[in-house]
Amino acid sequence: MYLAHISEDGRMQSVKEHLENTAKMASDFAKPIHLEKHAYISGLLHDVGKYTDGFQKRLHGGAKVDHSTAGAMEAYKRRMLIESFCVAGHHSGLPNGGGRADIQGSSLNARIKRANKERLEPDKEWEREITLPECDACSNDLLELSYDIRMVYSCLVDADFLDTEQFMTGITDRGRDFDVTAMEAALKNYISPWYPAKTELNKLRCEILDHVISEGIKLKRGLYTLTVPTGGGKTVASLAFAIEHAKRNNLNRIIYVIPYTSIIEQTADIFREILGKERVLEHHSSVDYGEDEDSLFYSRATENWDMPVIVTTSVQFFESFYKNRSSSSRKLHNVANSVIVFDEAQMLPVPYMRPCILLLTELVRRYSASVVLCTATQPSLNKIIKELYPEYEHYELCPEEYYINDLFRRVTFEFDQTYSVEKLVSCLNNNEQYLCIVNSRAAAQLIYESMRGDGCFHLSTNMYPAHRKRVLNEIRQRLKKGMECKVVSTSLIEAGVDVDFPCVYRQISGLDSLLQAGGRCNREGKRNKTESIVHVFDLECGSPEMFSMQIAASKHVLEKYADITSKDAVSLYFEELFYLKGSNALDQNEIITQLKNNNLPFKDISDQFNLIENNTRTLYIDVNESDRLIEKARLGVAGKNDYRQLGQYGVNIYEYQYLKLKEHCAVDDLENGNCVLIDSSLYSDEVGLNLIFKNGEAIMI
Numbered sequence: 001m002y003l004a005h006i007s008e009d010g011r012m013q014s015v016k017e018h019l020e021n022t023a024k025m026a027s028d029f030a031k032p033i034h035l036e037k038h039a040y041i042s043g044l045l046h047d048v049g050k051y052t053d054g055f056q057k058r059l060h061g062g063a064k065v066d067h068s069t070a071g072a073m074e075a076y077k078r079r080m081l082i083e084s085f086c087v088a089g090h091h092s093g094l095p096n097g098g099g100r101a102d103i104q105g106s107s108l109n110a111r112i113k114r115a116n117k118e119r120l121e122p123d124k125e126w127e128r129e130i131t132l133p134e135c136d137a138c139s140n141d142l143l144e145l146s147y148d149i150r151m152v153y154s155c156l157v158d159a160d161f162l163d164t165e166q167f168m169t170g171i172t173d174r175g176r177d178f179d180v181t182a183m184e185a186a187l188k189n190y191i192s193p194w195y196p197a198k199t200e201l202n203k204l205r206c207e208i209l210d211h212v213i214s215e216g217i218k219l220k221r222g223l224y225t226l227t228v229p230t231g232g233g234k235t236v237a238s239l240a241f242a243i244e245h246a247k248r249n250n251l252n253r254i255i256y257v258i259p260y261t262s263i264i265e266q267t268a269d270i271f272r273e274i275l276g277k278e279r280v281l282e283h284h285s286s287v288d289y290g291e292d293e294d295s296l297f298y299s300r301a302t303e304n305w306d307m308p309v310i311v312t313t314s315v316q317f318f319e320s321f322y323k324n325r326s327s328s329s330r331k332l333h334n335v336a337n338s339v340i341v342f343d344e345a346q347m348l349p350v351p352y353m354r355p356c357i358l359l360l361t362e363l364v365r366r367y368s369a370s371v372v373l374c375t376a377t378q379p380s381l382n383k384i385i386k387e388l389y390p391e392y393e394h395y396e397l398c399p400e401e402y403y404i405n406d407l408f409r410r411v412t413f414e415f416d417q418t419y420s421v422e423k424l425v426s427c428l429n430n431n432e433q434y435l436c437i438v439n440s441r442a443a444a445q446l447i448y449e450s451m452r453g454d455g456c457f458h459l460s461t462n463m464y465p466a467h468r469k470r471v472l473n474e475i476r477q478r479l480k481k482g483m484e485c486k487v488v489s490t491s492l493i494e495a496g497v498d499v500d501f502p503c504v505y506r507q508i509s510g511l512d513s514l515l516q517a518g519g520r521c522n523r524e525g526k527r528n529k530t531e532s533i534v535h536v537f538d539l540e541c542g543s544p545e546m547f548s549m550q551i552a553a554s555k556h557v558l559e560k561y562a563d564i565t566s567k568d569a570v571s572l573y574f575e576e577l578f579y580l581k582g583s584n585a586l587d588q589n590e591i592i593t594q595l596k597n598n599n600l601p602f603k604d605i606s607d608q609f610n611l612i613e614n615n616t617r618t619l620y621i622d623v624n625e626s627d628r629l630i631e632k633a634r635l636g637v638a639g640k641n642d643y644r645q646l647g648q649y650g651v652n653i654y655e656y657q658y659l660k661l662k663e664h665c666a667v668d669d670l671e672n673g674n675c676v677l678i679d680s681s682l683y684s685d686e687v688g689l690n691l692i693f694k695n696g697e698a699i700m701i
Contacts, residue, residue: 002051002125005167006059013167015050016129019043025159026152032252032337033367035082035148037136039155042086044130045071046156051122068092070122072108073115080135082145084108085600086153090160094153094324094602106603143595146602147362150321154332158304161330173297175306176278180247183275183308187243190274191236201407201525205233208402212237215397216244221251223364223385225345226374226397227567229408230519235270235343238374241397242339245370255340256311259347261285261465266498267343268311281307283316285647299641305331314347315611318356322591324606336367345373345381349611350577354388354587355595357381361389372397381574384586403567410522410529411504413514413564416537424537425450428486428505433479436488436505437517439543443507445687447488452686455484459493463688464621466648468492475499493520500524505535507543510550511557511564511573518565553577617658618650618674619667621683625649633670643672650674651689664693 004018023043030039049055049067058065072088075081088108089095098107103114114120139145165171197203208228226241228234242254256271258264261284268282283302301307317335320328340363342348348356363369373381385392402408419427425447428434438444441460448458455478457471472493478485479500491509493499494516500523506514514536522532543551553576561569578586587593589608594601622630626649632638633646653661658675661667666679677683684690 002123003056003059004047004050005164007168011167015047015126018163018167019045019047019130021163022046022156022159025163026155029155029159029333030152033151033333035152035155037133038080038082038086038138038148038152039159041075041080041132041135042083042090042152042156043159044132045075045083046087046090046160047071048074048122048126048130049120051126053123066120069111069115070120073112073120074122076108076112078132078135082138082149082152083135084112085149085602086156089153089324089602090157090326093326093606094149094329096603097598097600099599107599142598142600143358143592144362144366146595146600147359147366149600149602150329151332151336151367153326154329157326158330158333161303161326171300174300174304176308178246178253178308180243183243183279184247186275187240191240201231204402204405204407205231208232208398209237209240211399211402212241212397213244216241217248219245219248219395221249221364221368221370222395223360223371223389223392224373224395224397226341226372227403228374228398229403229405230515231410231523231525232398232402232408234374235267236274237398238341238343238372239271239274241372242341246339249370251337251339251368251370253305253307253334253338254309255305255317255335255338256309256343257314257317257340258311258343259314260344260492261313263344263497264311264313265469271309271311275309279308281305281310283310283312285313285316285644287644287647296641299644303327303330305334314342314349318349318352318359318611319609321359322355322605322609324602335363336369339370339372341372341374343374345375348381350581350586351588352591352609352611353578354384354583355591355609357384358388358592358595361385361392365389365391383575384578400567407525409565410525410527411518411532411534412530413518413534413536415558416535418538418540420540421446421450424505424539427535431486431503433485433501434487434503434505435493435499435501435517435520437491437494437513438488438507438539439491439509439547441490443539443541444488444490445690448687451486451488455486457485457487458687459487459489460688461490461492462651462690464649464651466625467621467685467688472497472499491516498523500526502527502531503533503535505537508536508538508551508554509543509547510577511554511570513550514554515565515570549577549580553580615655616652617655618647619653619658619661619689620646620670620674620676621649621651621689622676622678622680623649630676633672633674634668634676636671653689657691660691666693 002015003012004015005013023040026043027036027040030036047067049070054065055067068088068091072084075083075087085094085108088111096107098109100109102110104110139148194206197206226238228237246254258267264284268280271280281298281301320331360371364371382394428436441462444458444460457475459468459471475485475487476499491513494513499520501521504517504521506517518534521534553573556576557569557573591605591609594605620630629642629646632642666682667675668678669675682690
């Protein structure tokens with residue numbers, strides 16, 4: 001008997017049993033997307049390379065052997081292209097297809113050629129034990145084929161892992177049922193105290209909520225926009241739509257995609273309050289999973305998203321689809337047949353805009369998903385969507401009469417002069433409570449140092465997440481009690497962070513940022529609109545180059561519209577921004593061109609698709625709460641969950657900053673490429689990472 005696995009307690013699983021279990025599970029995963037036969041055959045073939053003497057010796061301590069290429073070769077001989085890619089990459093990641101002449105390297109063609117040359121074939125016993133059905137034809141459209149391969153790959157690697165995990169460890173507690181009727185009841189219970197509404201503003205919020213619920217009940221799967229003004233109850237309204245829409249269309253789960261972890265934490269807390277902790281999975285790099293069994297369940301759930309509601313980041317969502325690794329791909333089949341809500345949709349990354357939109361259209365068009373682009377400032381994406389998805393017809397879930405209602409116009413925008421830091425601080429000090437948002441960490445730190453005192457706060461990504469969370473909690477308490485509260489921040493506070501200031505100062509930036517900043521002023525409408533001022537200004541020192549096009553597009557709109565909050569102004573802003581950047585800038589690495597390439601370069605695309613700059617590394621701050629985790633990292637025994645918890649104490653730094661810190665012996669290196677700050681004088685409770693050395697030398701931040 002050929003064996004696939006031997007457990008620590010000596011139990012044995014045959015290759016035949018593992019292949020059949022994996023094939024059945026993968027096929028079940030693929031049913032909603034009608035790729036079940038491709039998934040089934042991939043499951044049957046993925047480990048036929050274990051029908052070899054070399055692998056059987058490996059199970060007993062022998063040398064490592066390649067057991068993936070044999071199955072890929074068997075699929076290739078039978079012209080099963082999807083199966084060949086999936087089997088070849090089920091451990092090492094989806095490979096490039098490669099050219100016909102390839103013989104060296106890791107491309108699929110090169111591996112198949114070398115396997116033929118070296119006669120790398122499994123024992124014929126596999127054909128006596130395993131019967132392959134006839135294969136379905138695959139798409140002739142290379143772009144469609146590339147996504148089909150990714151989906152089948154996801155079904156295969158998740159099924160392979162789950163069957164192996166269950167045999168080796170006995171873990172079966174995975175996933176939670178999507179009980180949409182119970183979720184609907186929980187939502188109704190949560191919102192019932194809102195009716196009848198007691199104020200005009202709350203009455204309008206309830207009308208929006210009722211309208212969006214009715215849309216969810218009647219609409220079929222599709223791609224929709226939901227444009228709700230700041231303060232209009234967007235978070236609960238979008239969840240209500242998703243629940244009713246999932247019920248109406250028999251969808252399997254709800255996925256929330258959000259740009260910033262600060263918003264994710266806030267949104268996940270709201271969803272847990274509404275639906276219960278057991279239904280909500282929060283997945284991002286900084287989520288703090290504990291070590292008890294309940295926490296380990298949620299940690300395992302991040303691997304494949306087999307949960308009713310997932311709240312995650314744009315980076316996690318899009319990179320899962322465009323990276324080639326098996327670990328990141330396991331969840332893709334669970335994205336199909338879901339409601340996917342993109343909160344703060346205006347934050348879709350411009351250099352990857354076209355491949356991101358293409359993915360969304362494919363999920364709707366071919367994988368039974370519904371997508372909702374949800375924001376208070378809807379970007380003008382219709383032209384791009386229509387180009388990639390010609391049959392698309394725009395449908396807005398929130399009628400315009402709600403958007404333009406005066407009750408949502410709670411602030412007045414004023415356009416100030418260009419200030420020196422000293423002059424700006426002088427203006428700021430005329431207020432007991434204010435929020436000032438600037439375009440760089442350096443400017444935020446400089447302004448804060450000029451205004452520091454009791455009731456003054458600084459917020460930026462120079463502070464580790466747990467530190468920012470503590471400061472935000474204190475800010476909210478002071479605002480609630482009417483105490484002095486003066487805050488200078490980078491843009492991290494403006495998208496979705498629930499704070500309410502009587503006045504806001506915003507350095508000129510993109511129009512979407514200006515409007516988001518306005519959402520932090522008079523948020524609850526308790527003050528008069530004419531007294532709630534959002535001051536738009538510039539600094540003499542200017543802004544980083546990365547903001548130049550956004551600022552230019554905003555100035556173009558300011559010349560044409562007195563009311564920058566109007567839909568026409570917002571639409572013009574995004575059209576101008578995309579025009580200034582040019583169509584090539586919306587797909588800077590030509591991902592879509594590569595997706596249409598005959599060689600199907602999965603690994604190349606994976607290397608190039610990076611929503612976060614990859615020239616940074618994480619600097620961990622050693623404080624009482626993190627010292628145990630840092631010690632495990634130093635000893636090389638920290639696991640994935642340890643690093644997730646450690647993320648709450650990390651600050652991203654650029655390579656030049658790291659090198660300067662090394663030069664001053666201020667950091668210790670860790671084996672994963674990140675580092676620990678050992679010069680505690682460089683981190684302060686007020687501004688976080690403050691890269692000014694004792695000799696007065698400063699690193700630009």
